[in-house]
Amino acid sequence: MSEATVTPGQVPPVYLPQKTPTTESAEAESARGPARSQTEEKSQKKRRLEYPPAPEPLPVPVIDNHAHLDFRDGQVQVTVAEHLEAAHQVGVSGAVLVGYDVASSEFSVQAARGHQRAKAAVALHPNDAPLLVAEGAYDGAFDRICELAAEPEVVAVGETGLDYFRTEEGGRGSQRRSFFDHIALAVQRGLAVQIHDRQAHEDVVAVLKDAPALPGSVVFHCFSGDAELARICNANGWYMSFAGTVTFNNARNLREALAVADPQLLLVETDSPFLTPHPHRGQPNAPYMVPQTMRLMAQVRESELSRLCQQVMFNTHQAYGVWT
Numbered sequence: 322m323s324e325a326t327v328t329p330g331q332v333p334p335v336y337l338p339q340k341t342p343t344t345e346s347a348e349a350e351s352a353r354g355p356a357r358s359q360t361e362e363k364s365q366k367k368r369r370l371e372y373p374p375a376p377e378p379l380p381v382p383v384i385d386n387h388a389h390l391d392f393r394d395g396q397v398q399v400t401v402a403e404h405l406e407a408a409h410q411v412g413v414s415g416a417v418l419v420g421y422d423v424a425s426s427e428f429s430v431q432a433a434r435g436h437q438r439a440k441a442a443v444a445l446h447p448n449d450a451p452l453l454v455a456e457g458a459y460d461g462a463f464d465r466i467c468e469l470a471a472e473p474e475v476v477a478v479g480e481t482g483l484d485y486f487r488t489e490e491g492g493r494g495s496q497r498r499s500f501f502d503h504i505a506l507a508v509q510r511g512l513a514v515q516i517h518d519r520q521a522h523e524d525v526v527a528v529l530k531d532a533p534a535l536p537g538s539v540v541f542h543c544f545s546g547d548a549e550l551a552r553i554c555n556a557n558g559w560y561m562s563f564a565g566t567v568t569f570n571n572a573r574n575l576r577e578a579l580a581v582a583d584p585q586l587l588l589v590e591t592d593s594p595f596l597t598p599h600p601h602r603g604q605p606n607a608p609y610m611v612p613q614t615m616r617l618m619a620q621v622r623e624s625e626l627s628r629l630c631q632q633v634m635f636n637t638h639q640a641y642g643v644w645t
Contacts (some may be wrong), residue, residue: 327375327410333609335403336372336467338396354391354425357594370396373601379412381630383615384637384645385608386562387417387442387480387515387542387590391428394594395605403434405439408608412630415439415645416608419480419542421446423465433474438645442477442515444471447484450499451492453613458493462633463502470510476641478507479515480542486519497528504532508595513538513640522546526553538640543592545580551578554586560640562588565598565606568617573644581619584632588640589615 322337327333359368372395374483390401403604415438420426426443431440443466445453453459470478481503483496507514514536518525522545529535544561554561561582567575579587589611591597597606598613615633619626 327407327609329377329411330374332372333375333407333410335399335407335520336397336605336607338382338397339523344445354389354393354428357394357605366473368603370394370467370605371547372605372607373597373610375407375411376616378410379612379615379630380627381634382412382414382645383589383611383630383633385416385591385593385611386540386588386641387419388566388593388608389421389425389595390416390432390593390607391425392433392556392594396496399607401436401439404607404609405436408611411609411612413608413611416452417442417515417641418476420444420466420469421480422449423462426466426469430469430472430474434472435643439474440476440514440612440641440644441469441472441474442479443475444479444481444503444515445499446480447482447496447499447517448487451488451495454495459499463499466503470506470512475510475512476644477513477515477538477540478510478536479505479513479540480517481514482517482519483525484517484519485521485524491523496534497524500525500528501532504528504535508534509538512536513540515540515542517542520543523619526550528577529557540640541586542590543596543631544575547574548581550635551582555581555583558586560588560636562590563614563618564590564592565596565602565610565614568599568614569602570599576621579618584622584629585636587618587629589618589633589635 429441
């Protein structure tokens with residue numbers, strides 16, 4: 322683990338191209354997941370691959386409750402330990418490492434096993450569910466997720482849910498089946514469920530309402546709804562986790578939702594390496610960027626930053642348990 326100090330306004334040393342070569346094992350290196358595309362999803366413009374400068378540390382620590390540290394991004398290879406240490410130095414005391422298929426779920430469990438600041442979430446992504454069903458591979462993959470969910474490092478089942486942006490009508494039945502399966506698994510194991518909801522708000526709510534039982538903690542990861550969905554979450558006690566998207570210039574609906582959200586249901590995340598907060602949108606993201614989002618959240622809520630951090634940390638412990 323790097324011992325270099327993170328200086329606000331400068332890129333943390335572990336994210337610089339000239340950093341000392343990593344000491345992570347060859348086995349851990351080989352477990353790394355796919356590299357993120359170098360182009361923006363819609364514009365197809367080339368992204369800047371330099372990591373952003375470190376924000377000012379938070380006055381009270383919080384936890385990044387959704388990060389993908391198996392993805393490779395930027396100009397350097399960064400280990401889980403280095404990510405977590407850089408985050409710790411700016412007041413982000415831990416992270417939930419989230420799976421989206423069997424390999425990434427195994428990675429998250431293994432990483433959490435080796436780092437006390439991390440916990441894991443395991444699942445099959447909703448966009449993968451129709452493909453797995455079509456290949457006849459869904460049952461075997463989900464069985465492996467069920468095995469992983471029994472590991473002590475796992476605090477959530479996710480990310481699961483519905484995605485109508487990438488999956489067309491023909492695959493949505495498989496998405497719903499998978500969503501119901503993951504909810505049932507979370508209930509069985511006494512875990513939180515982390516929901517991926519993309520352009521499917523009404524149907525996500527319908528599935529939650531139709532499920533025979535829900536886990537004690539339901540989390541809308543990277544909350545993408547409006548004030549009306551926030552009120553629905555308020556009424557049902559569902560957590561809303563805000564990512565860097567809430568800082569984007571065109572995210573007025575998210576800020577309106579944040580303003581009316583019950584403070585006891587607020588969480589924060591990076592969804593790294595994606596969704597880097599403004600003004601660094603498109604650059605690589607990592608848990609050390611949480612303070613940028615927290616400050617915007619405090620501004621929108623007209624709340625003292627330290628008080629909001631305390632509330633978010635309390636909420637995180639309520640949703641997943643205490644580990645930092």
